[in-house]
Amino acid sequence: MGLMKYVLSYFLLFCLCLTSCTSQKKLQTETPFEIGKASSQPYVGGREESGSGTELRIPVSLLENSDIVINEVYFRGKQVKALVNTVDNQNMIVVRIPNDSPESSETKDLSLNSDEAVISYLDNGETKYAKVEGVKQKQPLIYKGAPKN
Numbered sequence: 001m002g003l004m005k006y007v008l009s010y011f012l013l014f015c016l017c018l019t020s021c022t023s024q025k026k027l028q029t030e031t032p033f034e035i036g037k038a039s040s041q042p043y044v045g046g047r048e049e050s051g052s053g054t055e056l057r058i059p060v061s062l063l064e065n066s067d068i069v070i071n072e073v074y075f076r077g078k079q080v081k082a083l084v085n086t087v088d089n090q091n092m093i094v095v096r097i098p099n100d101s102p103e104s105s106e107t108k109d110l111s112l113n114s115d116e117a118v119i120s121y122l123d124n125g126e127t128k129y130a131k132v133e134g135v136k137q138k139q140p141l142i143y144k145g146a147p148k149n
Contacts, residue, residue, distance in 0.1 A: 031121075038134070041055050041139070043055055043141040045143050053098040055141070056094070062084065067124050069121060070083075074110055074117060075117040079106055081095075083095070115133070
């Protein structure tokens with residue numbers, strides 16, 4: 001009975017180790033697209049309902065006929081859906097992260113500094129992660145409120 005208890009305990013410990021290793025996100029050292037110099041800028045809306053948060057911009061050069069799909073961005077403890085827009089004739093990931101959005105448990109696994117972000121993307125159906133370093137902090141953008149009558 002005692003031997004069976006130890007075998008079962010070791011088996012459970014082994015299974016736990018296997019599952020914890022697979023949840024780690026493997027950051028790619030080379031990506032199928034180029035990442036430019038990223039910047040973040042706090043914003044404050046002019047009205048209470050406008051809210052406040054941080055806007056993150058990451059220039060990317062995606063190939064026209066590639067199978068790359070940008071999914072999410074992890075930045076300063078938050079996880080947001082990413083969209084690629086064209087800004088000044090350049091492809092750019094632009095995300096707005098509201099201050100009141102909840103912390104993401106997935107970003108804790110990444111151990112990022114405040115000037116680092118991670119992009120998750122699909123490459124031929126496989127989810128991959130790319131680290132963005134040196135995110136430049138810009139001056140806050142404060143929107144004016146509506147004029148009072």
